[in-house]
Amino acid sequence: MTTQEPAASIRIDDRRARGARRPAAAVLLSLLAALWPSQARAQQQRQDGQAAPQAPEGGAAVPRGPGGAIVTPPAPTAAPAVKATPPRALNYTPPEYPPEAEKQGREASVTLQLDIDRDGRVKHAVVVESAGHGFDESALAAAQKLEFEPARRADGTPAPARILYRYSFTLKTASPPPAAGEPARSAESLRGTVLASGGDVPLAGATVSVARVAGAGAATPAAPPELTTDEGGAFAFAALPPGRYQVTIAAPGFEPLSVEEALAPGEQLEVKYRLLPQGDGLEVTVRGKRPPREVTKRTIEQREINRIPGTNGDALRSLQNLPGVARPPSIAGLLIVRGSGPQDTQTFVDGTQVPLIYHFGGLSSVVPTEMLDRIDFYPGNFSAKYGRVQGGIVDVALRSPKEDGKLHGLAQMDLIDARVLLEGPVPFLENTRFMVAGRRSYIGESFGPVLEAAGAGVTQAPVYYDYQVLLETEPTPSARLRLTFFGSDDALELLLSDPAPNEPALSGNVGLHTAFQRLQLRYDHELTDKDRLDGVLAIARDDADFGIGPIYFQLDLKTISGRLEYARRISKGTVFNAGLDVFAGLYAVNLRAPGPNRPGEPPNQPFSTRTLQEVSRDGEFFYPAAYAELELAPTPRAKIVPGLRLDYQDLNQQVTVSPRVNGRFDVVPGFPRTTVKGGLGVFHQPPQFQEVIPPLGNPGLKSTRALHYAAGVEQELTRHIEASAEGFYKQLDELVVGVNRPGSIQLDYQNVGSGRVIGGEFLLKYKPDDRFFGWAAYTLSRSTRVPEPGEPERLVSFDQTHILTVLGSYRLGDGWEFGARFRLVSGNLVTPNVCNVNEQSCDPYRTNALFYAPTGTYTPIPFSGPNSERLPAFHQLDLRLDKTWKFKTWRLSAYLDVQNVYNNANSEAIQYNYNYTARQYVTGLPILPSFGMRGEF
Numbered sequence: 001m002t003t004q005e006p007a008a009s010i011r012i013d014d015r016r017a018r019g020a021r022r023p024a025a026a027v028l029l030s031l032l033a034a035l036w037p038s039q040a041r042a043q044q045q046r047q048d049g050q051a052a053p054q055a056p057e058g059g060a061a062v063p064r065g066p067g068g069a070i071v072t073p074p075a076p077t078a079a080p081a082v083k084a085t086p087p088r089a090l091n092y093t094p095p096e097y098p099p100e101a102e103k104q105g106r107e108a109s110v111t112l113q114l115d116i117d118r119d120g121r122v123k124h125a126v127v128v129e130s131a132g133h134g135f136d137e138s139a140l141a142a143a144q145k146l147e148f149e150p151a152r153r154a155d156g157t158p159a160p161a162r163i164l165y166r167y168s169f170t171l172k173t174a175s176p177p178p179a180a181g182e183p184a185r186s187a188e189s190l191r192g193t194v195l196a197s198g199g200d201v202p203l204a205g206a207t208v209s210v211a212r213v214a215g216a217g218a219a220t221p222a223a224p225p226e227l228t229t230d231e232g233g234a235f236a237f238a239a240l241p242p243g244r245y246q247v248t249i250a251a252p253g254f255e256p257l258s259v260e261e262a263l264a265p266g267e268q269l270e271v272k273y274r275l276l277p278q279g280d281g282l283e284v285t286v287r288g289k290r291p292p293r294e295v296t297k298r299t300i301e302q303r304e305i306n307r308i309p310g311t312n313g314d315a316l317r318s319l320q321n322l323p324g325v326a327r328p329p330s331i332a333g334l335l336i337v338r339g340s341g342p343q344d345t346q347t348f349v350d351g352t353q354v355p356l357i358y359h360f361g362g363l364s365s366v367v368p369t370e371m372l373d374r375i376d377f378y379p380g381n382f383s384a385k386y387g388r389v390q391g392g393i394v395d396v397a398l399r400s401p402k403e404d405g406k407l408h409g410l411a412q413m414d415l416i417d418a419r420v421l422l423e424g425p426v427p428f429l430e431n432t433r434f435m436v437a438g439r440r441s442y443i444g445e446s447f448g449p450v451l452e453a454a455g456a457g458v459t460q461a462p463v464y465y466d467y468q469v470l471l472e473t474e475p476t477p478s479a480r481l482r483l484t485f486f487g488s489d490d491a492l493e494l495l496l497s498d499p500a501p502n503e504p505a506l507s508g509n510v511g512l513h514t515a516f517q518r519l520q521l522r523y524d525h526e527l528t529d530k531d532r533l534d535g536v537l538a539i540a541r542d543d544a545d546f547g548i549g550p551i552y553f554q555l556d557l558k559t560i561s562g563r564l565e566y567a568r569r570i571s572k573g574t575v576f577n578a579g580l581d582v583f584a585g586l587y588a589v590n591l592r593a594p595g596p597n598r599p600g601e602p603p604n605q606p607f608s609t610r611t612l613q614e615v616s617r618d619g620e621f622f623y624p625a626a627y628a629e630l631e632l633a634p635t636p637r638a639k640i641v642p643g644l645r646l647d648y649q650d651l652n653q654q655v656t657v658s659p660r661v662n663g664r665f666d667v668v669p670g671f672p673r674t675t676v677k678g679g680l681g682v683f684h685q686p687p688q689f690q691e692v693i694p695p696l697g698n699p700g701l702k703s704t705r706a707l708h709y710a711a712g713v714e715q716e717l718t719r720h721i722e723a724s725a726e727g728f729y730k731q732l733d734e735l736v737v738g739v740n741r742p743g744s745i746q747l748d749y750q751n752v753g754s755g756r757v758i759g760g761e762f763l764l765k766y767k768p769d770d771r772f773f774g775w776a777a778y779t780l781s782r783s784t785r786v787p788e789p790g791e792p793e794r795l796v797s798f799d800q801t802h803i804l805t806v807l808g809s810y811r812l813g814d815g816w817e818f819g820a821r822f823r824l825v826s827g828n829l830v831t832p833n834v835c836n837v838n839e840q841s842c843d844p845y846r847t848n849a850l851f852y853a854p855t856g857t858y859t860p861i862p863f864s865g866p867n868s869e870r871l872p873a874f875h876q877l878d879l880r881l882d883k884t885w886k887f888k889t890w891r892l893s894a895y896l897d898v899q900n901v902y903n904n905a906n907s908e909a910i911q912y913n914y915n916y917t918a919r920q921y922v923t924g925l926p927i928l929p930s931f932g933m934r935g936e937f
Helices: 027-048 099-103 135-143 302-307 316-321 443-453
Strands: 009-016 108-116 122-129 161-170 190-196 207-212 226-228 234-237 243-250 257-263 267-275 346-349 352-354 372-378 393-398 408-413 417-425 432-441 458-473 479-496 508-526 531-548 551-571 574-594 612-632 638-649 654-668 674-685 704-716 721-740 747-766 772-786 802-813 816-825 849-852 857-860 874-886 891-899 907-912 919-923 928-936
Touching (some): 108 135, 135 161, 190 243
Antiparallel strands (some): 408 417, 432 458, 479 508, 638 654, 704 721, 721 747
């Protein structure tokens, strides 16, 4: 590291692409960008018989074309995966600067797609990113004169290839003299390196431009307004006066990056910028706990998510393949994290809570994968930013619409549902983009008649749909404003033509309907290089209706929620975060259910024959919270994050205090990195509405409390293979337990329960390369509860001791890819009413039921304690095959996803005969193939 003046200080800043939406793992792309451009420039200089152009002091060499234009040959951004050696340029022909455009002072960049044959000749060239005004024609004419060393396969034979190639047309400008009264330009400068995110590979041929921010001074820098990075990805601007500058970095195949930098007097700024690849390299990030505010980090790329067998390419369904996540029961859309109940994990979309994350049966998620930027998944020890929950957090971030000024869209159909998406610029509104999407299932139309003909009694098979509308703009270069409306709807109806023997009064329809809508406004603003403000406000409505014959439950919520967070970089290695989190609204609950037994009636009579009672209740609630955190990095190898959260619930008038702290330390920095990590904290969860609202519940209930402890280690084994292990322990106190209240249909809720969860998570992952990705995840855990003091400890129904997932996918070439997933999981727990005939002490003729003469039915008597029997282990193999065809302006893809390939009859429940003297296992889904097709432009 050097400076232009010995007395100048140097400030080093390492930044990733702010606002960039789609990272990737294609390291080959970055290697090509790093190796090729310098060879092209050197070849051009030799052919012209000229010396290499001299860069400004501290700058990069820039070849110049006619008329003083700067014409930069770009790096190719992709090569087919079957090639061992990419094309290499043998010459460079600068394009002619369009005279009319030059006269008008226009500048532009044109990106071409070149098809290179086995002889290294350009057989076809098309414009990928157009500039108009004669630039496209000039670039196409110059490209036809290019010659390449052809791409070669692994055996050395020449092969055709396709690359991206960019021409940048930039007018040469003279440095104006200083304005009157303006101080002379000092020697401050901006220098740095441009890297490909994910592999930190230098990007050569990237363009870097600077512009003075309005109000920061009227001077124009003497250095060229645009430079090209050298073979090491380096650039440097000299003689920049103090002030604020907008720095823009662009490279073909990567998301552009625009950031604001501040140059102080007597200071040189050295930076690292990481560009995120675009297109097929789109990545969705799934994080265990995001550093530096959480403990661990796990990343699943979009390429991985789209290819994991058994998920139909659904990003949120891929969460179930991560360590710490249990397998839900068959066709149940539940998320069970580290031994906590499904209600103990909250889900957010762009910072706004939603009541569910999966459609009915877990067939798909409520947000399409194509709209996702990332998924932040926190199984425990999460930041003080989140509260009102003691299990885990899933925060789904929506991506920004594409910014290339073109219209894009896709349509996909499979055997379950269909979806469409459209995005592009908003006409007549500058710097404003839109994205709309929708999905609807047709499983009811396709499978409903089949199920009804088979005697399933189905009047309406599961029907679901979701929708999203998004508008986004940037009021200033450092601010983003987004308006989003999204929602989801699920419905199911069954006909009970023959009531169950033990519940003779239950007849008619069984209906289930859930829906939610959100109108959301989000604002993110980098106020200065040290201050940031993020805010989100949402108006929402949630509906839940369940009915079975004359019995029903209805919940209607109208809420407003908001979060405002301010972040301040106090000093190097110290960041302060503080925020407000408010959740408030109106509720309405309606219930019709059987009442308690009449005096003298036996306690075992059928539930459905009791006298019906009705309860209706409405009101309002207000849950405000405040939190603060410090991100401390005392050394480059250590990070410590203490935090504190305060919550208030007006329904039970309680204040809770939740202190937390997380930390990580690089025992071995660099490669191969070894990191130890740990965290502990207090987490509170308020009681559910029906538990605290009178007359249904107890207004004196307190929030439940969980203490989270975690410690682990991360180890890089190779550049592509990494391993991690983490142990966790959760202590649960003041759990809400409901017991029957004499003379009332309500339960008597009290904070008398306790519990604990202990376990370990292990992950061995092969990070994606151009051919393969895969991982093996194993979780060992035990989750128990004590309903009341003095009672024995018991396993919870969602406890799974062993969870093993092994998966991988391999690109075969020519658009084909094949993948497989194998799962081995402990069986779910059940409460038996008949003994297992495999047990030595079992009497298969023993009757475990009481006969109720008025209705002629039997009611069961549990054979043993709750959750005392475990079903046989679950194991299943899923396979997936993908094929993609690329055309001139669009792409077609198809996939075949087969679940349970060897048709294993996995046990999901137990079914009994009429008097509970015999039983049999209820099996889950058999072999289930799914075929889908997608077209996109």
